Amino acid sequence: MNRSFSNLGISSPILKALDDMGFKEPTEVQSKAIPHGLNKEDLIVKSKTGSGKTAVFGVTMLQMIDPRADEPQGLILTPTRELAVQVDSDLKMMSRHLKHKTTAIYGQHSMQIEIEALNKGVSIVAGTPGRIYDHIGQGNLVTKKIRFLVLDEADRMLDMGFLDQVVRIIKTLPKDRVTFLFSATIPPEVRNICHNFMKNPVTIEIESPISTVETTEQLYYRVNHNEKNTQLNRILLMERPESCMIFCNTRAKVDQVQRFLARKGYTSMALHGDIPQTRRMKTIDNFKRGGFPLLVATDVAARGIHVDDLSLVIDYDVPNEKDSYVHRVGRTGRAGQSGRAISLVTGDDIMTLYEIEEHIGVMIPEAELPSESDLREQRAEAEKWKQANQQKIRPPRPASESNPQVKKRRSSSGRKRPARH
Secondary structure (H helix, E strand, O other): OOOOHHHHOOOHHHHHHHHHOOOOOOOHHHHHHHHHHHOOOOEEEEOOOOOOHHHHHHHHHHHHOOOOOOOOOEEEEOOOHHHHHHHHHHHHHHOOOOOOOEEEEOOOOOHHHHHHHHHHOOOEEEEOHHHHHHHHHOOOOOOOOOOEEEEOOHHHHHHOOOHHHHHHHHHOOOOOOEEEEEEOOOOHHHHHHHHHHOOOOEEEEOOOOHHHHHOOEEEEEEOOHHHHHHHHHHHHHHHOOOOEEEEOOOHHHHHHHHHHHHHOOOOEEEEOOOOOHHHHHHHHHHHHOOOOOEEEEOOOOOOOOOOOOOOEEEEOOOOOOHHHHHHHHOOOOOOOOOOEEEEEEOHHHHHHHHHHHHHHOOOOOEEOOOOHHHHHHHHHHHHHHHHHHHOOOOOOOOOOOOOOOEOOOOOOOOOOOOOOO
């Protein structure tokens, strides 16, 4: 696998932007797929979310499309509003040293604002099939010059009932375009799209990055819904991480948790799709430089963040999708560093946790929550850590790297679970 972006044929402005974003070396999918994309070959990429696929089509289109074009030349279809916004955000970051204009269009967003953006001229459009089809039908989105089509998370898009709209959109596009299809699975409907609308596609399959999870120390705490904030505070005071990402399942919860941390005197920031893109970029850059230790984020907003020395991941909310757990945990313990992942698990979450364990093939041990006695013993060190972070000084690691609260558990072969009903 190629270990350098500079060896993939990527132009200097995009290389600089990737470096600004913290992309030090290509992922497997980027290394394998970008050269084919730059060679204008159709691509079928079978990979899980979080493999780095956005950079595959982003780099290719930004390099191959003329930013001075008066009509869109790149079209990206995504299953959700959140993904459309995130893809557009990533494109803006990757094109920060170029003159491209990109936009996202999606349901529950102002049509007039979208029309104004399209009328001003954009080179790449990302959006959901329903809204994109509406704009095409009304003549707001001209597709006759589209050179690149991306179907992102194609299986999920078709599962959500977008097949007819996707086909109708494709039929409005030039036949000599380049088509990239990304999908975690290739069910019959996706296979039919490939057969009917792609030309001699190159197929690339990337295995799920579960191995990173297996090498990361993981544990969970059983908590009640109404005590999550209290226990999060205790965990942070006991762990005293140098850098930590705290994941929540909704944007509203991200804001709520970040406000709680601020009231407790922690230096923290929020990251989600409702925050303006320029502010998100500044937040990401500041976090990667070590400007503050705690970043509270949604899964979608955290895509593209690569921090080599992220010491701790906390799942404030257990993710709804098993692969989201893999991608969260995979952010810690990079570059040969030790990493830890902690989940706050309510009674409603426990079955989801068991399904995650089956998915990753690892039994996650339960730990005893820190007690008031534990906190009293550590209070002096905890206060030093909080003060150091408020001064933007990286604190020392805790004296012990191991967590004494972790219970002795049975091995995976002998561990018993409650009956599933």
